Amino acid sequence: MFDFTATYTDQYQLAMAQVYFENGHKNHHSVFDYFFRKLPFEGGYAIFSGLEDLLEIIENLKFDDKDIAYLEKTGFSQEFLHYLKEFRFQGTVFAVKEGDIVFPTRPVLQIEANIIEAQIIETVLLNLLNFQTLIATKASRMRLVAGDSHLLDFGLRRAQGPGGYYATRAAITGGFDGTSNVVAARNFDIPVSGTMAHSFVQSYDNELDAFRSFAKGRPENCVLLVDTYNTLKSGIPNAIKVAREMEERGQKLLAIRLDSGDLAYFAKESRKLLDEAGLEYVKIAASNQLDEYVIKSLLEQQAPIDIFGVGTNLVTGNPDSALDGVYKLAQSNGKPRIKLSESLSKVTLPHKKQVFRIKTGEGKCVGADVIGLRSESRIEEMFHTFEPYKSMKLQDFEQEPLLHKVMEKGKSLLQKQSLKDIANFSLSRLAELPIEYKRFNNPHIYKVGISGVLKEERDKLIKEYKQLS
Numbered sequence: 001m002f003d004f005t006a007t008y009t010d011q012y013q014l015a016m017a018q019v020y021f022e023n024g025h026k027n028h029h030s031v032f033d034y035f036f037r038k039l040p041f042e043g044g045y046a047i048f049s050g051l052e053d054l055l056e057i058i059e060n061l062k063f064d065d066k067d068i069a070y071l072e073k074t075g076f077s078q079e080f081l082h083y084l085k086e087f088r089f090q091g092t093v094f095a096v097k098e099g100d101i102v103f104p105t106r107p108v109l110q111i112e113a114n115i116i117e118a119q120i121i122e123t124v125l126l127n128l129l130n131f132q133t134l135i136a137t138k139a140s141r142m143r144l145v146a147g148d149s150h151l152l153d154f155g156l157r158r159a160q161g162p163g164g165y166y167a168t169r170a171a172i173t174g175g176f177d178g179t180s181n182v183v184a185a186r187n188f189d190i191p192v193s194g195t196m197a198h199s200f201v202q203s204y205d206n207e208l209d210a211f212r213s214f215a216k217g218r219p220e221n222c223v224l225l226v227d228t229y230n231t232l233k234s235g236i237p238n239a240i241k242v243a244r245e246m247e248e249r250g251q252k253l254l255a256i257r258l259d260s261g262d263l264a265y266f267a268k269e270s271r272k273l274l275d276e277a278g279l280e281y282v283k284i285a286a287s288n289q290l291d292e293y294v295i296k297s298l299l300e301q302q303a304p305i306d307i308f309g310v311g312t313n314l315v316t317g318n319p320d321s322a323l324d325g326v327y328k329l330a331q332s333n334g335k336p337r338i339k340l341s342e343s344l345s346k347v348t349l350p351h352k353k354q355v356f357r358i359k360t361g362e363g364k365c366v367g368a369d370v371i372g373l374r375s376e377s378r379i380e381e382m383f384h385t386f387e388p389y390k391s392m393k394l395q396d397f398e399q400e401p402l403l404h405k406v407m408e409k410g411k412s413l414l415q416k417q418s419l420k421d422i423a424n425f426s427l428s429r430l431a432e433l434p435i436e437y438k439r440f441n442n443p444h445i446y447k448v449g450i451s452g453v454l455k456e457e458r459d460k461l462i463k464e465y466k467q468l469s
């Protein structure tokens, strides 16, 4: 796949880094927060994805000889290039667990490193986490409505170029069962599967010959595409003939696939014909511009569809093209930092922080996360981030810290886990979230609050910086 070297960054990171290097700031310890401001799909939650890839990439990040030669041509100084030759990320990372449910404006990840290292990895961090979190969230919405049906990613051909590779990984973390994407399946150990294209059926003189030869050549997990000519008059009757011939050879047709027309109608009619032929075991797969709304509607119409193949709307995150995740400085050289904004809701939060999920004793989410300083182990009262008179007492609730140390001195501390484990964790976290946050229309807004100490620190800094300006 793509070779990630340290030039997978924006030029301004390197320009700033050279100035830090030359002005004696290179060892300034800095703390950055990664967070997003708006939930995608007008939904009530997002699924955090991409952490393992990020840590693997930054653990091995280097400038190779080609990078150094290129940077020399673009005007970087010899001393700085010498430093870059030895560059390694040696920072510490705290993050929410991959697959967890996450919400706007609170840190999902925090980086501590020297300012040059922290700046150079910003771009790759945002690039990986924003995209995978967007796609995992989309996948999770389909998982929520698909019940026991199998969800397959068919998106590589429709993806934004090679982004389709990570889209597949994110789809699995969000709850998809398998993919048609062979390279992602190989590298991420994902179940791979596939059916057949219309071109296969068209390339034979008739549909029956096409089905027969496919069933003979690929009897395992054989799926026949039945809508090339006429689904009910030819596709299904030919599939039934081939299924019977397979039975005579001791084999079983796995499924038929519908890819056009009214999928509920064709699924119901196909089911009837298959059942009448004694082929109750043959499953029905459907595809064609599916998304969470179409899947929900098809199942509400009681369409007997066992397998959904989803491409475009999954891997492009349609209709949201990006998650707006950002990376903001919270501390520099031991001093807390903020960025001011006209609107208090956009003022960043200083210091090393922890985020606590507020829960009932039974482990259910109450619907609020509270941000405190990392030194706080429990928060007694949370304050609204920008409406000063709103607060909530927290003594009676459980508080689960969400940010865990996942990298220390540049070495990942993550235990290797399968994507299936991440997906199961994600489902278990969604189960803790009340249903009001999971509906598609006007979901409940999950609250965020800050501790009294953090609020004081933030307000003190706002005053200080306003006086300076």
Ligand SMILES: Nc1ncnc2c1ncn2[C@@H]1O[C@H](COP(=O)(O)OP(=O)(O)OP(=O)(O)O)[C@@H](O)[C@H]1O
Pocket: 259, 260, 261, 262, 263, 264, 265, 287, 288, 289, 290, 294, 297, 298, 301
């Ligand atoms: N019963 C259904 N309920 C809700 N949505 C459906 C149903 N059947 C199909 N769809 C969805 O409707 C959209 C458009 O389907 P439409 O029938 O117009 O396309 P098509 O079958 O590709 O057209 P064509 O037959 O010309 O190729 C697709 O997103 C498809 O998934």
Ligand SMILES: O=P(O)(O)OC[C@H]1O[C@H](OP(=O)(O)OP(=O)(O)O)[C@H](O)[C@@H]1O
Pocket: 154, 155, 157, 158, 196, 197, 198, 199, 259, 287, 288, 289, 290, 309, 310, 311, 312, 313
């Ligand atoms: O609709 P999407 O959600 O994007 O899912 C992927 C689509 O890609 C294939 O069509 P395509 O016309 O590319 O190939 P085909 O000839 O195999 O149908 C497949 O049949 C689906 O319709």
Ligand SMILES: O=C(O)c1cccnc1
Pocket: 154, 155, 157, 180, 193, 194, 195, 196, 197, 287, 309, 311
């Ligand atoms: O296997 C399939 O049916 C498939 C794969 C990619 C895209 N559309 C369909």
